[in-house]
Amino acid sequence: MSDEIKIKIRNLYKIFGDKPQMALAYVRNGMGKTELLAEHNHVLGLNNINVDMPAGKTTVIMGLSGSGKSTLIRHLNRLIDPSAGEVLVNGDDILSYNDKQLRDLRQHHMSMVFQKFALFPHRTVLENAGLAPSIEGMGKGKYQKDARKWLARVGLEGQDDQYPHQLSGGMQQRVGIARALTSNSDIMLMDEAFSALDPLIRTDMQNLLIELQAELAKTVVFITHDLDESLKLADHLVILKDGFVVQQGEPQHILLNPADPYIEAFVSDINRARVLRVRSVMRQTTEAMGEISGEVDHDANLESLIERSGGDTTNRYRVMKGGQQVGILEMTDLVRSLVPRGGSSDPDAARRAG
Amino acid sequence: MATYDFIFDGLGLRDWCGDGEKSGGPMSMADLLGETSGQKVEVSAWDTPFPSLDNLHDACNAIPQSRDLTSGLERGFLDIKDSLKIVVDPLTQPLSWALNEMLWVMQALPWWIMIPLLMLIAYAVGRSMKLVALVAVCFGFLAFVDYYDYTMQTLAIIFVCAFICVLFGVPIGIAMSRSDRVQRMMIPILDMLQTLPPFVYLIPLIFLFSVTEPKLYGIAIILYAIVPVIRLTDLGIRLVDRDVIEAADAFGMTKRQKLFGVQIPLALPNIMAGVNQTIMMSLAMVVIASLVSAPGLGVLVLRGIRSLELGVGLLSGLGIVLLAIILDRVTKAALARINASQK
Numbered sequence: 001m002s003d004e005i006k007i008k009i010r011n012l013y014k015i016f017g018d019k020p021q022m023a024l025a026y027v028r029n030g031m032g033k034t035e036l037l038a039e040h041n042h043v044l045g046l047n048n049i050n051v052d053m054p055a056g057k058t059t060v061i062m063g064l065s066g067s068g069k070s071t072l073i074r075h076l077n078r079l080i081d082p083s084a085g086e087v088l089v090n091g092d093d094i095l096s097y098n099d100k101q102l103r104d105l106r107q108h109h110m111s112m113v114f115q116k117f118a119l120f121p122h123r124t125v126l127e128n129a130g131l132a133p134s135i136e137g138m139g140k141g142k143y144q145k146d147a148r149k150w151l152a153r154v155g156l157e158g159q160d161d162q163y164p165h166q167l168s169g170g171m172q173q174r175v176g177i178a179r180a181l182t183s184n185s186d187i188m189l190m191d192e193a194f195s196a197l198d199p200l201i202r203t204d205m206q207n208l209l210i211e212l213q214a215e216l217a218k219t220v221v222f223i224t225h226d227l228d229e230s231l232k233l234a235d236h237l238v239i240l241k242d243g244f245v246v247q248q249g250e251p252q253h254i255l256l257n258p259a260d261p262y263i264e265a266f267v268s269d270i271n272r273a274r275v276l277r278v279r280s281v282m283r284q285t286t287e288a289m290g291e292i293s294g295e296v297d298h299d300a301n302l303e304s305l306i307e308r309s310g311g312d313t314t315n316r317y318r319v320m321k322g323g324q325q326v327g328i329l330e331m332t333d334l335v336r337s338l339v340p341r342g343g344s345s346d347p348d349a350a351r352r353a354g
Numbered sequence: 355m356a357t358y359d360f361i362f363d364g365l366g367l368r369d370w371c372g373d374g375e376k377s378g379g380p381m382s383m384a385d386l387l388g389e390t391s392g393q394k395v396e397v398s399a400w401d402t403p404f405p406s407l408d409n410l411h412d413a414c415n416a417i418p419q420s421r422d423l424t425s426g427l428e429r430g431f432l433d434i435k436d437s438l439k440i441v442v443d444p445l446t447q448p449l450s451w452a453l454n455e456m457l458w459v460m461q462a463l464p465w466w467i468m469i470p471l472l473m474l475i476a477y478a479v480g481r482s483m484k485l486v487a488l489v490a491v492c493f494g495f496l497a498f499v500d501y502y503d504y505t506m507q508t509l510a511i512i513f514v515c516a517f518i519c520v521l522f523g524v525p526i527g528i529a530m531s532r533s534d535r536v537q538r539m540m541i542p543i544l545d546m547l548q549t550l551p552p553f554v555y556l557i558p559l560i561f562l563f564s565v566t567e568p569k570l571y572g573i574a575i576i577l578y579a580i581v582p583v584i585r586l587t588d589l590g591i592r593l594v595d596r597d598v599i600e601a602a603d604a605f606g607m608t609k610r611q612k613l614f615g616v617q618i619p620l621a622l623p624n625i626m627a628g629v630n631q632t633i634m635m636s637l638a639m640v641v642i643a644s645l646v647s648a649p650g651l652g653v654l655v656l657r658g659i660r661s662l663e664l665g666v667g668l669l670s671g672l673g674i675v676l677l678a679i680i681l682d683r684v685t686k687a688a689l690a691r692i693n694a695s696q697k
Contacts, residue, residue, distance in 0.1 A: 077604055079600060079603055079604060102606075103606040103607075103608065104606070105606070106603070106604060106605060106606030107605065107606035110604075111604075111605065112601070112604040112605070114597060114600070114601060114604075116597045117597075118595070118597040118598050118600060118601035119598075119601075120598060120601075120602075120616060121598070121620065122619045122620060122695070131601075131605050132605055132606075135605055135606055135607050135611060163695075179605075183605065189604075
């Protein structure tokens with residue numbers, strides 16, 4: 001599924017404290033976060049992170065507060081420098097960048113959307129949206145066309161001369177997204193971008209992001225503490241806990257095969273029918289089998305299929321992908337997959353989902 | 355003989371003390387009495403004196419008396435005075451010029467230009483007709499009681515000094531906000547400037563410059579009034595939302611762009627509050643500075659004190675209050691406008 005890798009993170013460590021290098025040696029010898037804090041008064045922020053982020057896809061980094069996810073995303077544009085490790089963007093080690101290269105990276109290749117919006121309160125909506133070109137020294141006359149276009153794209157027409165404090169939270173974050181889009185960078189970092197919004201507005205914004213993503217195919221790195229959100233947005237899901245990666249992979253796969261009890265506990269509350277896709281629970285086969293109740297797209301979610309079958313568990317569907325049969329879905333398999341442990345205990349399902 | 359003899363005897367320092375009784379300064383009254391009555395002065399344990407310079411000097415001549423300390427300070431200052439003057443004099447000369455020019459301009463312009471001009475400034479800064487009316491009434495009153503010239507002198511001095519305070523105070527404040535080390539160095543200096551009684555730094559200034567030079571009082575006023583604008587600039591920039599600064603970083607702003615595009619605009623309300631305080635403090639100091647020949651309303655206050663002219667003192671005091679109200683309202687109006695545009 002993932003072809004080209006945009007951002008590679010290799011053996012990344014971050015330790016907060018006076019002597020991170022000393023603490024790093026302990027961590028490499030296997031010392032945990034709590035011991036390090038108790039014995040050496042250093043905080044282990046990130047512990048040996050290795051992640052590949054595919055180009056043009058959405059990578060979601062999920063974890064609870066304190067898991068290091070915000071620290072991790074700030075390593076990608078070096079708002080924080082690591083204690084050890086590598087961050088490769090387009091194959092370039094950005095840790096070797098000097099100030100000028102780093103500014104160029106931030107101006108042209110990476111934009112960021114923040115949890116608390118972080119708009120400039122003394123600038124109008126239009127000036128905020130045009131931040132990136134204005135940093136390059138472009139005048140308002142030059143960038144306003146571009147900025148207006150993106151403001152309109154995120155649904156903020158005619159608000160150009162408002163100040164951020166005159167807008168609601170959802171609208172402010174739209175400005176934040178327009179600001180990131182106006183920079184024309186191919187990577188967008190979103191640090192809990194929707195966490196501060198009301199649930200309904202959050203759903204709107206998630207849909208907006210999915211739409212934009214279908215249109216623009218940027219490399220999005222999205223941070224969240226909300227599993228529903230991460231399952232909705234992610235092409236590649238990375239779950240962090242206490243600064244290390246517990247599990248990463250395709251969200252469907254993680255849902256069906258939680259690697260450890262921590263993730264199991266996490267995913268047990270999820271509305272699986274809405275998240276799981278037919279392709280993840282079907283049996284892969286091109287042979288026609290017995291009686292078929294109908295055809296279903298491989299990317300449809302289970303909820304829609306349950307609705308269609310009217311709850312009849314004896315049905316069997318042919319799974320189609322691009323007009324070709326790719327598998328068969330038994331409703332009994334589907335129902336079984338809705339139960340957290342039952343679904344994951346089937347070893348075949350794991351292989352198919354991968 | 356003296357209480358603390360035992361220390362020097364005990365330590366074997368008697369020789370070092372020289373024991374040259376003859377060189378001792380004036381004796382204490384108790385010693386004198388004891389000598390004339392031919393008796394030794396007995397000091398009870400209750401009356402044991404603090405081992406101060408004077409008391410130790412009694413026991414050992416090599417220890418200086420406290421008046422040696424003060425005269426030493428004075429001599430030290432006088433010794434470096436000339437070389438200090440070579441450096442400081444040309445540096446501060448522009449201040450004298452600025453004050454002289456401003457005093458000249460503000461007195462040379464006729465009242466029917468000056469008062470409307472001040473009203474116009476009040477409008478430009480505050481955008482409020484009420485404020486303009488207040489300015490007109492106050493200056494009208496002061497001119498009516500024939501204090502117009504004094505008022506203009508005071509105002510001229512405040513304008514120049516407050517301007518210079520901002521000119522130096524804001525950059526110093528910025529430097530403090532950017533480096534914790536600079537901040538740690540500056541804070542004791544600012545504390546000292548703020549707590550030192552204003553009269554105290556008038557004294558060395560009088561030695562350094564001649565009383566006829568305007569920069570003498572100019573420096574005194576600036577030293578006293580510059581503190582708030584420095585402190586509040588530092589505070590204002592440090593208080594700028596860290597998320598906004600992070601956003602500026604994340605979009606690749608240079609340090610310069612951050613300073614002028616984000617930090618200063620967002621710190622402006624605090625900086626303006628500092629400017630307001632600075633202006634009020636220079637007004638307070640301009641009265642005291644009339645002791646060292648600063649012209650203006652302070653001279654009248656001084657006259658009121660010196661020759662007990664109660665009416666003059668009260669009226670000029672009222673004039674200062676009116677000036678203070680105008681300056682405060684106008685700068686506050688400017689501050690309110692900045693606040694309104696920034697939420």
